[in-house]
Amino acid sequence: MAAVDAGCDAIGFNFFPNSIRYISTDIALEIANNLPPFISVVAVFANANVTQVEEVQKTIPRIDYYQFHGSVPELDVLQNKPWIGTLSIDDSMSLDFVQNKLESISNQKIPPSVILVDTKSKGMFGGTGIPGPWELISKLKFPRPWILAGGLTPLNLSKAISVTNPYCVDVASGVENTLGEKCPVKMLDFVTKAICKIS
Numbered sequence: 001m002a003a004v005d006a007g008c009d010a011i012g013f014n015f016f017p018n019s020i021r022y023i024s025t026d027i028a029l030e031i032a033n034n035l036p037p038f039i040s041v042v043a044v045f046a047n048a049n050v051t052q053v054e055e056v057q058k059t060i061p062r063i064d065y066y067q068f069h070g071s072v073p074e075l076d077v078l079q080n081k082p083w084i085g086t087l088s089i090d091d092s093m094s095l096d097f098v099q100n101k102l103e104s105i106s107n108q109k110i111p112p113s114v115i116l117v118d119t120k121s122k123g124m125f126g127g128t129g130i131p132g133p134w135e136l137i138s139k140l141k142f143p144r145p146w147i148l149a150g151g152l153t154p155l156n157l158s159k160a161i162s163v164t165n166p167y168c169v170d171v172a173s174g175v176e177n178t179l180g181e182k183c184p185v186k187m188l189d190f191v192t193k194a195i196c197k198i199s
Helices: 002-006 025-034 050-059 095-106 134-138 157-164 184-198
Strands: 010-014 040-046 065-069 083-089 114-119 146-148 176-178
Touching: 002 184, 010 025, 025 050, 040 050, 065 114, 083 095, 095 114, 134 157, 146 157, 157 184
Parallel strands: 010 040, 040 065, 065 083, 083 114, 114 146
Antiparallel strands: none
């Protein structure tokens, strides 16, 4: 609710059991039922299977987007709901290699509506707090709208947006006091700066 009060456009529910930010479907449903209109709800998965996705669909009808890190389940399970593909990269990768990865994600039988670009970190699916290679990202040709994630904070957000020019931005650890504990003051600061730079 603090994120909504700060002016965010979307809320992410983390359904990856090994994440410090994991929440149960019961808690997610309670939050979803109390959100005001026009806030998008994103279900975030890592190496999800069809059964996990179906459980969320059954429990939380309000989900607007499905975001997949790691392996992607059979997409027919989404029943035409839009999904977010994730491109995880680091500065060891070449521009051609990353562009090919981007095109591979974009050209699936059921293509993603949005691409999220995150920082690759061994053994983790996002939430690393490590900024991505912004100069490399700025050279990519995106076939559809994309989201910048990875190590964004209120302090570096303006520069990140100036360099990469994303459609929108995503944040987790960058607005926390400790791992998994969001800070309303940092959230407001982040959203205010994002609105000023992207608008």
